[in-house]
Amino acid sequence: MKINPSLEKHPRLSAWLDFGTEGRVTIRTGKVDIGQRISTAIAIIGAEELDLDLSRIDVARVETDGSPDEGYSSGSNSIEESGQAVRCAAATAKRYLLARAAEALEVDPDSLEAADGLIRSRLANRSTTYWALARDGMTEVTVDPGVVTKSPDDFRQIGRPVVALGLRDLVTGHAVFVQDMTLPRMLHARVVRPPHYHARLESLNYSCPPGARLVHDGSFLAVAAEDEYAAVRGAFAAASAASWILEPGLDRDDIYSRLRTNPRVSLPVIDGIPRETSLDEPDSPPPETVRTVTAEFERPYTMHGAIGPSAAVALFEANRLTVWTHSQGIYPLRAAIAETLELERDRVRLIHAPGPGCYGHNGADDAALDAALVARAIPGRPVLLKWTREDEHAWEPYGSCMVVKVRAHVDGRDRIIDWCHESYSDTHINRPRVGPDRAGPRRLLATRYLEKAAEPFVPAPNMGRHAGIHRNADPYYNFPKRRIVKHLVRNLPLRTSTLRTLGAYANVFAIESVMDEVAVAAGADPLEFRLGHLDDPRAREVLEAAAKHIGWRRGSRPAGHGTGIAFARYKNEKAYAAVAVGLEVGDDARVILRRVVIAADAGQIVDPGGLATQLEGGFLQAASWTLHEEVTWDESGITSRDWESYPILRFDNVPEIETVLIDRPGAPWLGVGEATGGPTAAAISNAIFDAVGLRLRRLPFRPDAIRAAALR
Numbered sequence: 001m002k003i004n005p006s007l008e009k010h011p012r013l014s015a016w017l018d019f020g021t022e023g024r025v026t027i028r029t030g031k032v033d034i035g036q037r038i039s040t041a042i043a044i045i046g047a048e049e050l051d052l053d054l055s056r057i058d059v060a061r062v063e064t065d066g067s068p069d070e071g072y073s074s075g076s077n078s079i080e081e082s083g084q085a086v087r088c089a090a091a092t093a094k095r096y097l098l099a100r101a102a103e104a105l106e107v108d109p110d111s112l113e114a115a116d117g118l119i120r121s122r123l124a125n126r127s128t129t130y131w132a133l134a135r136d137g138m139t140e141v142t143v144d145p146g147v148v149t150k151s152p153d154d155f156r157q158i159g160r161p162v163v164a165l166g167l168r169d170l171v172t173g174h175a176v177f178v179q180d181m182t183l184p185r186m187l188h189a190r191v192v193r194p195p196h197y198h199a200r201l202e203s204l205n206y207s208c209p210p211g212a213r214l215v216h217d218g219s220f221l222a223v224a225a226e227d228e229y230a231a232v233r234g235a236f237a238a239a240s241a242a243s244w245i246l247e248p249g250l251d252r253d254d255i256y257s258r259l260r261t262n263p264r265v266s267l268p269v270i271d272g273i274p275r276e277t278s279l280d281e282p283d284s285p286p287p288e289t290v291r292t293v294t295a296e297f298e299r300p301y302t303m304h305g306a307i308g309p310s311a312a313v314a315l316f317e318a319n320r321l322t323v324w325t326h327s328q329g330i331y332p333l334r335a336a337i338a339e340t341l342e343l344e345r346d347r348v349r350l351i352h353a354p355g356p357g358c359y360g361h362n363g364a365d366d367a368a369l370d371a372a373l374v375a376r377a378i379p380g381r382p383v384l385l386k387w388t389r390e391d392e393h394a395w396e397p398y399g400s401c402m403v404v405k406v407r408a409h410v411d412g413r414d415r416i417i418d419w420c421h422e423s424y425s426d427t428h429i430n431r432p433r434v435g436p437d438r439a440g441p442r443r444l445l446a447t448r449y450l451e452k453a454a455e456p457f458v459p460a461p462n463m464g465r466h467a468g469i470h471r472n473a474d475p476y477y478n479f480p481k482r483r484i485v486k487h488l489v490r491n492l493p494l495r496t497s498t499l500r501t502l503g504a505y506a507n508v509f510a511i512e513s514v515m516d517e518v519a520v521a522a523g524a525d526p527l528e529f530r531l532g533h534l535d536d537p538r539a540r541e542v543l544e545a546a547a548k549h550i551g552w553r554r555g556s557r558p559a560g561h562g563t564g565i566a567f568a569r570y571k572n573e574k575a576y577a578a579v580a581v582g583l584e585v586g587d588d589a590r591v592i593l594r595r596v597v598i599a600a601d602a603g604q605i606v607d608p609g610g611l612a613t614q615l616e617g618g619f620l621q622a623a624s625w626t627l628h629e630e631v632t633w634d635e636s637g638i639t640s641r642d643w644e645s646y647p648i649l650r651f652d653n654v655p656e657i658e659t660v661l662i663d664r665p666g667a668p669w670l671g672v673g674e675a676t677g678g679p680t681a682a683a684i685s686n687a688i689f690d691a692v693g694l695r696l697r698r699l700p701f702r703p704d705a706i707r708a709a710a711l712r
Helices: 005-009 038-050 078-105 167-172 228-241 255-261 330-341 364-377 389-395 436-442 504-521 526-531 537-550 608-627 677-692 703-711
Strands: 025-027 057-059 112-115 118-121 124-129 187-192 200-204 212-217 220-225 242-245 264-270 289-299 311-317 320-325 348-352 383-386 402-411 416-425 482-489 561-569 576-585 591-601 656-662
Touching: 005 078, 025 038, 038 057, 038 078, 038 608, 078 112, 078 118, 078 124, 187 228, 187 364, 212 228, 212 364, 220 228, 220 364, 228 242, 255 402, 255 416, 289 504, 311 364, 320 330, 320 364, 330 348, 330 364, 330 436, 364 383, 402 504, 416 504, 504 526, 504 561, 504 608, 504 677, 526 537, 526 561, 537 561, 537 576, 537 591, 537 656, 561 677, 576 677, 591 608, 591 677, 608 656, 608 677, 677 703
Parallel strands: 025 057, 187 383, 320 348, 416 482, 591 656
Antiparallel strands: 112 118, 118 124, 187 220, 200 242, 212 220, 264 482, 289 402, 311 320, 311 383, 402 416, 561 576, 576 591
């Protein structure tokens, strides 16, 4: 049996379920909801196993004083970890309550039936309820990971369409985000930023206006005031009054050259896991090779692009700190903040509050520490600290730039017989996890600028399976020989961390682009070529479904129109996804997305609406990266500081999207939140080739890049 890490940490039933309110059940989870509808899916799972109507289920807000510690909401692990934990907890609770009911009613347990919290015996006109039986508490009950759960044949709620929890408040404007919070005697705060990462405060000739407070610790500056606009004006004035030591500035050498030539840690990857062994050079082509395809792909730095900037509320009172944050990992962040402020962890409480969703490590954690620093300087007053749009664009941790090199040897039967894949990148995993030598605080932005400044954290290679740089670098196809290498490149100019899909976006883009190129060179249909290299019938089925629904065919079509397809199984163990794209390349070289089909297999479907939303949202975000997004900078700092200098996909280029969900009743749940990222880039690239005959290697595919490729 696969060990559930959440249940290992929290084996008690009371960590997951609470029957304290008559007629209602509260479910606790450590996975935060950032728009992926995880709270809805977990509520459905709990309701199903307890035989309760979904309307009776509440999902508690996630906080360090009561929620199970499940680390980060990341890696498409939430349903597999928290969902399965809640399922086992609910099934254990039902089994326990039925046993107690049999004792209380003095009947045979096999005569009992449970429906919506009411337990009746078929042999006697007697009944009781979950809540009556749970009044004495179930604190000593341990969740049974091997408990018998319901058969899919008996499901009444799993897999059925529902209205997502909280959706009504969102569409009616009643939802409260962290930016909307109002507490008694609350102050508003803004941080004064240096011009760039390496600048340090030289002098400050500034006096706060009446009613405002300056927080000054080394090069960390912030202004707080009761009136929000006063805080904004005060921060602007302080920025104008600050003098900075600017050298050295940001490195402007070509980033792709630096990725190829900088010092690096290079590790072979075998079965998805890096190995600390010597790195061999690529072998010579096998004797049966008749064709070799080589290609190099480049991905720029990209940002999370959250529409709302990060924010947090903090209150420091009686040597205790409370922070309301939209972080994706409140327990790890609590530990890092406590260590930064030299507080015991039990004196720091973090409460998750809805905020701008980002699917990764954006500015949320840094904003939480910013707010905590201001609150510590002004104890007894809640502080709502908001980042500006410029803060978010210029100071969040970015998704790393990458170079991917691929070489494929092909035999006379048009089969790939040898594959070599090398990925060059900075770290993709830099969240504030605690560790030796103040590893947690050193990953938080503000600690670089305090009087007792911390050196930025230098990450070691991530050795996990399909983690970080090497995520999805090992193709899912049945190549008989493969060489996979990850290169963690040092001394790159910008701060990076987790962004949706991590290295998988660029790795799958490269793999699926080369698969298309090899197929075309062989005169083969790209769909049939992929199918011929796949043994897994579930992988084949999603590809065939996407092709069928897009009306797959290669051949005559209007000039400038093309269709592309791509596939991946996220992490080679999560959801299967195929993306087919129909598009047009206009006379101005602008790519117009016309129609998209997504086909996915995520095992047993819990919440079909949430599943489709995740797949479609993943496509749209990846399409935006593919067509538009690129962080830019010069010696003086980040230059892409707004939506003009960092454009994203707009509504005028959102295509018609059809999503095909393949349900597998009884099969394990597979994480789906990041499944469409990589296939999207490759499907768009392959469709552009089909439309205009150009193979594009460097992202994004803006009109100037397409025009330049046409002239080469």
